[in-house]
Amino acid sequence: MIDKIKEYIDQVQAFSTQDKAELETFRIKFLGSKGLLKDFFAAFKDVPNDQKKEFGQVINLLKTSAEEKVKSIQETLASKEETKGIFGDLTRSSEPVIIGSRHPISIVKNQIIDIFSNIGFNVSEGPEIEDDWHNFTALNLPEYHPARDMQDTFFIQTNPDTLLRTHTSSVQVRYMEENKPPIRTISPGRVFRNEAISSRSHCIFHQVEGLYIDNEVSFADLKQTLLHFTKEMFGKSKIRLRPSYFPFTEPSAEIDIYWGLKTETDYRITKGTGWLEIGGCGMVDPNVLKNCGINPEEYNGFAFGMGVERIAMLLYQIGDIRMFYENDVRFLEQFKANI
Template identity: 85%
Template sequence: LNLPEHHPARDMQDTFFIEKSDKSNADKLLRTHTSSVQIRYMENNKPPIRTISPGRVFRNEDISARSHCIFHQVEGLYIDTGVSFADLKQTLIYFTKEMFGKSKIRLRPSYFPFTEPSAEMDIYWGLNSETDYRITKGTGWLEIMGCGMVDPNVLKNTNIDPAKYSGYAFGMGIERIAMLLYQIPDIRMLFENDVRFLEQFKSVI
């Protein structure tokens, strides 16, 4: 993932560190992204590669109405010949239109060690309810995912020729998507195991 042992980018991941185990081969680390799934697939498969990797992730973050230390993430990866940022943008526009019925997005430059260039994508949700104001902090815009072109070093590290292949990746939190779709004002409600709240989503499963 283009993260050398002493790279400063390791400090930005909000990793939960746990005590070292006395058992051999038992040291574990709670993942902050599902990117580890993508890397294993890249190591064992040849392009073209198209994957979707859902999973639970853990981050040492303050718990608030908008963020939690445990959440579910979905990451997408596409590697082939001739893949460009334009392909990534078109995919994201299509996704937001199909998922939300909206296609007004904005891409802001960002930094992720495993993509270059990198961006964060916001969707314009509007301000139609009190929940909208709370979730978007009164702007109508909400960040829903990070994305970018796969860094050539990541391709090299998985024995994929960056001179021949390129690709894009994106990742989003499922809970934030659910908050928008179902007008859930506080992400903590999804983790409280309140049956009265959870019963509303029987038809979704």
């Protein structure tokens, strides 16, 4: 019987195939639950004691040879299949590429940047952790000024002079300190205010603020700039500027765009009026220019700021601002076409 097993070992080592079915037949013949190896192991108990050692060695050699042969041929066939799948048919349609989706806030922010870049505004950025001077004092908001109450602020506990910026106007201050007029810049970024979270407001949101400083800049220039923006962004040309108050601009105004009342979401986000506030604006206060080292007798200018979330809610008919921050993949996947 030992000689018979050695013949099978020679058969296994000489075996070769390119066919999966033939390989499976080979595997079942030697390694299957009813294969030759099982029969040989069952016959082990009847082998004379003086032959058991040699018998066991040849059985194990047959088993190892069969297993290695099957594994080797399987790997070869799998490799050839993979190569064929990649290079075999060059006329095949390409596999769909799963891509991510850009966040709606990023989409809208980039659109705003593109619109203002096309009319000569550059982009300036600054730190989110800011000091009191750049966030308040330089903007005509000295310590104990009552207007500071308009912006509930996150202060850094270990340093009362340090806070999370409440607007990107702090970037404009830094830009004016480092650059001389003419200045035409926009400052996009994330800002923080200690406010209650609801469907229409959040403690974290995004702004894009603009600044234009030059000779003989008028309020009419400001209005035309904003009108150009609303036409490009929304395809609408109906805006209104309501008198308002900001410590760093005088005169100041709120920017409203008329969106209409076509859907239930329109009613919700415009409070049933059809008008939605998208930001604030005004002529830069001379004290701000002076604080930043610019002569207000020679230069003047305008500034504006708008909330990115408010605009995104309009464009995509999103009724709850909290959806921007929940990281729900189902929500984000809707914006794949806008990458």
